[in-house]
Amino acid sequence: MASGMMKRMARGELYAEIHAGGSGTRLWPLSRAGHPKFLHHLTGSPSSLLQATMARLRPLSPPERIFVVTGVAHAAAVARQLPDLPEPNLLVEPSPRDSCAAIGLAAAVIARRDPDAIMGSFAADHLVQDQAGFERVIKAAVTGARKGQLMTIGITPSHPETGYGYLQCGEESGKIRTVVEFKEKPSVEVAEAYLASGGYLWNAGMFVWRAATFLAELERQQPALREGLAVIAAAWGTPDQDRVLGEVWPLLPKISVDHAVMEGAADHGLVSTVPGDFGWTDVGDFDTLGTALAGADNKGADADGNVVVNDPGEAPVVLLDTTNSVVVAHSRRLVAMLGVNDAVVVDTADAVLVCSRDRAQKLKLVVDELKSRGEGRYL
């Protein structure tokens, strides 16, 4: 069966959509409106998160089947970071209309090219440590998608995280479990109960489905959105493309794919999941980043548990009697630390952040403070 699946993969049936959006305020001052998280190399290598996402998908999809949806502000940066991406596969949103419109546009364009296409949908700013594990899970999800399910990738929880939504799982069939319900971000108590029960997975916002299945559910639950996308898809690749996109896109309902489709589809028994445990993180904040780059074996950290992110040729980072800290040196200036524990230090051209790791999730406080002071130029 595995070899049969490999063979099907080798035929390149999987399409992939990467949505490259969101500025990532919890990664300020590195991530800015003008240079969001996915463009940064926070991967422990010279690759950006976007490039790493593309590279992760390459064993599953050839570049001509990979589509990237991004905003007008970042189209040029995305195009330059991904020289292999065919030009027509860069789908530029005229304005942000939330995830359902972005994913739906890709689904409509892909379905037009191949009505039987199976596609995966991925964020451009997540990290995956275990490539082989990731591929196994996606391939298992493809088998579910073939059976007409909307497959969502669930992450086996390692701790009672309150920053993610959860998937409540039902029946198990091989690697696949049905998803009974999508759960919002829980309280600590609820998250602990989820973890203890073993029946809940983190909702990682990764999907695999037949494009046609998704569009049919969209038609059922969000007919206006489906209709708008159909109009756009009909004009796609014609001289009318940009005009139609410009007219129709701003009218599309602004809604997340979970709210628009997945929750309602779960109620209809159309959603399943493949539980995965492949070192996934959404790089939500600098604490998470440090943990992810350190890795399960801590090999990405130094002997004192410090994780340093900087470019080759950057100024030196000098850490003395400093432990369990995360240093992002992005300004070609020397960063020196002495006697500091559990800290985040991020150095950029116009701003430097010093933060305790346990407050890293609250970085929006700083961003809000800057807004309230009229210092938006730093955002």
Place this chain on the structure above:
Amino acid sequence: MASGMMKRMARGELYAEIHAGGSGTRLWPLSRAGHPKFLHHLTGSPSSLLQATMARLRPLSPPERIFVVTGVAHAAAVARQLPDLPEPNLLVEPSPRDSCAAIGLAAAVIARRDPDAIMGSFAADHLVQDQAGFERVIKAAVTGARKGQLMTIGITPSHPETGYGYLQCGEESGKIRTVVEFKEKPSVEVAEAYLASGGYLWNAGMFVWRAATFLAELERQQPALREGLAVIAAAWGTPDQDRVLGEVWPLLPKISVDHAVMEGAADHGLVSTVPGDFGWTDVGDFDTLGTALAGADNKGADADGNVVVNDPGEAPVVLLDTTNSVVVAHSRRLVAMLGVNDAVVVDTADAVLVCSRDRAQKLKLVVDELKSRGEGRYL
């Protein structure tokens, strides 16, 4: 008596020597070899430490009686920071020969101008909070100097400091106490015993004496040094000045004034002190700086005990849930801190330091590490 003393002061009898030297490695990366501590405005005002020292002495000495000894590298900066300093009063050392040569040069030049001159000797990089208290102590020291004593200003210890030398005091006569012995920097236990006894003062490296008295003691204890200075002084103000200085200076013994003169003079009963308590600090490290700028009433700190040093017009400093920290923002970049306690953050054009306050005294570790890595360009 006070009014009589004031009258003598008003006649301008006190000369002052300010030695502007030392790079202050414990204030790295602010203080550098090329831009040492005394040139920086670490005074809670736009004045540099050097300018504040000059201003502190102005009520005691007119500018024409103030001399500044500095190295060739900093002569221009000193001249520009002190526009009131008469040009001949800037004494430029051809090379560093430690404090006895620097102070001795000033003493020799001053004695040549006024054989009966009483002079004070001060470092350019100390902070004094209580100006009136400082003046009272110096004036009391002048009365001791008139009696032929080498007066050293002793600071009443506030805690068992191990970073300073101590003065062991003997008999008391009015405001003046004899100094029995100079003590090296003590262990904690010894410092605690000193503090408990009440008979020890911090050696603050400030002196008041008749220039002739000092030169006579120098003659007795360091005849070669005295002879060299005499040769230089004889040529001072003549066309031969620079040639003679260039020839003789490099041959002068390199020794501190304490070792060369004060310790031996104390053995001979020639040293006395006026205990002072005028908010003195040598700004030895960023922790000390923060404490000094906060002030005894903590008015120099914000409500959370943070002390911020930056120029008007600098980028904002944003401190959220941050306490008891010292922030020196000297790069026109934004500094943001979240959830950080007891930290030192120093931001400069090419280096940023993050250090715990309780390790601030150990900053030389970082400087040493940079040297060992061949990164001297940051020093």
